[in-house]
Amino acid sequence: xxxxxxxxxxxxxxxxxxxxxxxxxxxxxxxxxxxxxxxxxxxxxxxxxxxxxxxxxxxxxxxxxxxxxxxxxxxxxxxxxxxxxxxxxxxxxxxxxxxxxxxxxxxxxxxxxxxxxxxxxxxxxxxxxxxxxxxxxxxxxxxxxxxxxxxxxxxxxxxxxxxxxxxxxxxxxxxxxxxxxxxxxxxxxxxxxxxxxxxxxxxxxxxxxxxxxxxxxxxxxxxxxxxxxxxxxxxxxxxxxxxxxxxxxxxxxxxxxxxxxxxxxxxxxxxxxxxxxxxxxxxxxxxxxxxxxxxxxxxxxxxxxxxxxxxxxxxxxxxxxxxxxxxxxxxxxxxxxxxxxxxxxxxxxxxxxxxxxxxxxxxxxxxxxxxxxxxxxxxxxxxxxxxxxxxxxxxxxxxxxxxxxxxxxxxxxxxxxxxxxxxxxxxxxxxxxxxxxxxxxxxxxxxxxxxxxxxxxxxxxxxxxxxxxxxxxxxxxxxxxxxxxxxxxxxxxxxxxxxxx
Numbered sequence: 001x002x003x004x005x006x007x008x009x010x011x012x013x014x015x016x017x018x019x020x021x022x023x024x025x026x027x028x029x030x031x032x033x034x035x036x037x038x039x040x041x042x043x044x045x046x047x048x049x050x051x052x053x054x055x056x057x058x059x060x061x062x063x064x065x066x067x068x069x070x071x072x073x074x075x076x077x078x079x080x081x082x083x084x085x086x087x088x089x090x091x092x093x094x095x096x097x098x099x100x101x102x103x104x105x106x107x108x109x110x111x112x113x114x115x116x117x118x119x120x121x122x123x124x125x126x127x128x129x130x131x132x133x134x135x136x137x138x139x140x141x142x143x144x145x146x147x148x149x150x151x152x153x154x155x156x157x158x159x160x161x162x163x164x165x166x167x168x169x170x171x172x173x174x175x176x177x178x179x180x181x182x183x184x185x186x187x188x189x190x191x192x193x194x195x196x197x198x199x200x201x202x203x204x205x206x207x208x209x210x211x212x213x214x215x216x217x218x219x220x221x222x223x224x225x226x227x228x229x230x231x232x233x234x235x236x237x238x239x240x241x242x243x244x245x246x247x248x249x250x251x252x253x254x255x256x257x258x259x260x261x262x263x264x265x266x267x268x269x270x271x272x273x274x275x276x277x278x279x280x281x282x283x284x285x286x287x288x289x290x291x292x293x294x295x296x297x298x299x300x301x302x303x304x305x306x307x308x309x310x311x312x313x314x315x316x317x318x319x320x321x322x323x324x325x326x327x328x329x330x331x332x333x334x335x336x337x338x339x340x341x342x343x344x345x346x347x348x349x350x351x352x353x354x355x356x357x358x359x360x361x362x363x364x365x366x367x368x369x370x371x372x373x374x375x376x377x378x379x380x381x382x383x384x385x386x387x388x389x390x391x392x393x394x395x396x397x398x399x400x401x402x403x404x405x406x407x408x409x410x411x412x413x414x415x416x417x418x419x420x421x422x423x424x425x426x427x428x429x430x431x432x433x434x435x436x437x438x439x440x441x442x443x444x445x446x447x448x449x450x451x452x453x454x455x456x457x458x459x460x461x462x463x464x465x466x467x468x469x470x471x472x473x474x475x476x477x478x479x480x481x482x483x484x485x486x487x488x489x490x491x492x493x494x495x496x497x498x499x500x501x
Contacts, residue, residue, distance in 0.1 A: 160242070
């Protein structure tokens with residue numbers, strides 16, 4: 001039967017995601033039988049679920065490496081080089097996040113925590129694989145819904161409940177905006193398939209309603225990117241939830257947000273049929289990038305709470321990455337490879353490793369007394385020199401200083417903007433450089449507090465080996481990418497080239 005053959009063919013393209021979803025089902029179905037009615041579970045149960053999550057990610061990684069590329073697929077999934085790249089980033093960072101969550105989850109809720117993380121990872125992959133507007137939206141929701149649960153499970157105090165409710169309500173609003181924007185595209189093209197949309201809109205020429213569709217969709221996705229003015233929830237949520245949940249929020253929503261933009265943005269621009277829509281979208285993304293990175297860095301300078309500072313830092317990094325999208329309008333409209341998108345895709349995994357590393361080290365160092373205030377970092381090099389060193393490496397990376405991968409990531413974005421030659425792009429490059437200097441002020445302050453201040457708190461040692469292992473891996477990878485960056489740049493360039501086809 002043709003329908004059955006099509007189903008088998010589609011399933012064969014998403015083996016890594018099937019492995020993750022199957023593991024999620026096992027965890028959700030088996031967990032209630034291992035927990036009492038009062039919510040108690042056997043001591044160490046989280047270790048079993050953590051091992052199962054890592055095994056699932058390992059199997060998904062093997063399937064990812066062996067998965068065939070099908071860039072010309074007309075079905076619901078298109079596993080091209082872009083999807084391959086996002087899959088790899090998702091699986092690797094998923095392993096790191098599993099380690100960070102490992103020691104922060106209660107035994108009774110551990111299955112649900114790991115299952116939600118795996119579901120979020122699968123949702124990110126589905127957005128990158130999607131060849132259909134419906135697939136993009138379902139993937140975004142597959143990220144959003146498990147996130148609500150994961151945020152709530154980390155802590156049980158009033159701050160956690162308030163943070164989860166804020167994220168939940170605003171996420172629903174952003175999803176409505178995305179869906180409304182996608183319906184405009186569907187209304188113009190009469191189809192949800194990417195290939196059909198491109199063909200039909202090309203036939204009718206540029207249409208001003210495409211900009212309406214882009215604006216609505218971008219407004220909804222900007223919530224996930226923490227782009228100004230859709231950023232306001234982030235500091236409260238980062239402060240209210242557990243550090244492991246903050247680590248996930250700092251990266252995975254950005255990854256899925258940029259994956260969705262890079263899937264939809266080329267469709268709209270290639271169908272624009274002229275430079276008017278391309279110029280308007282470039283101005284829109286430029287304004288968004290400038291406001292986001294500048295406001296994020298200025299507000300970070302005023303923070304005294306570590307998690308709120310990192311939230312504003314995450315906002316500013318969303319602005320840096322939006323520079324890559326702002327540079328890509330003309331190239332995407334012409335069907336050419338954009339250096340801006342290559343630089344963005346190069347920077348995304350580097351930022352993810354550095355950001356996850358910071359939260360992993362904070363989690364491991366504040367096992368008994370959580371590191372909340374900047375004063376809690378005073379003298380960390382004296383009480384925990386290994387953690388201070390790893391945190392310094394990751395913070396150096398976030399500031400964009402050598403010898404870290406963060407330096408190369410920001411440098412590539414700057415060079416891509418400056419080399420484009422027009423005044424708008426060069427102004428964007430100068431704003432990026434100025435913001436990197438502003439950011440260095442509060443990042444270097446963290447290092448100064450750890451190494452040049454006396455400790456004001458007595459810390460009791462409480463080992464969190466999984467989070468410590470994640471911190472070691474992230475800090476080592478931050479340095480390793482600086483020494484050997486070419487393989488990552490080649491993969492990012494290939495992914496960007498797939499988007500131009």
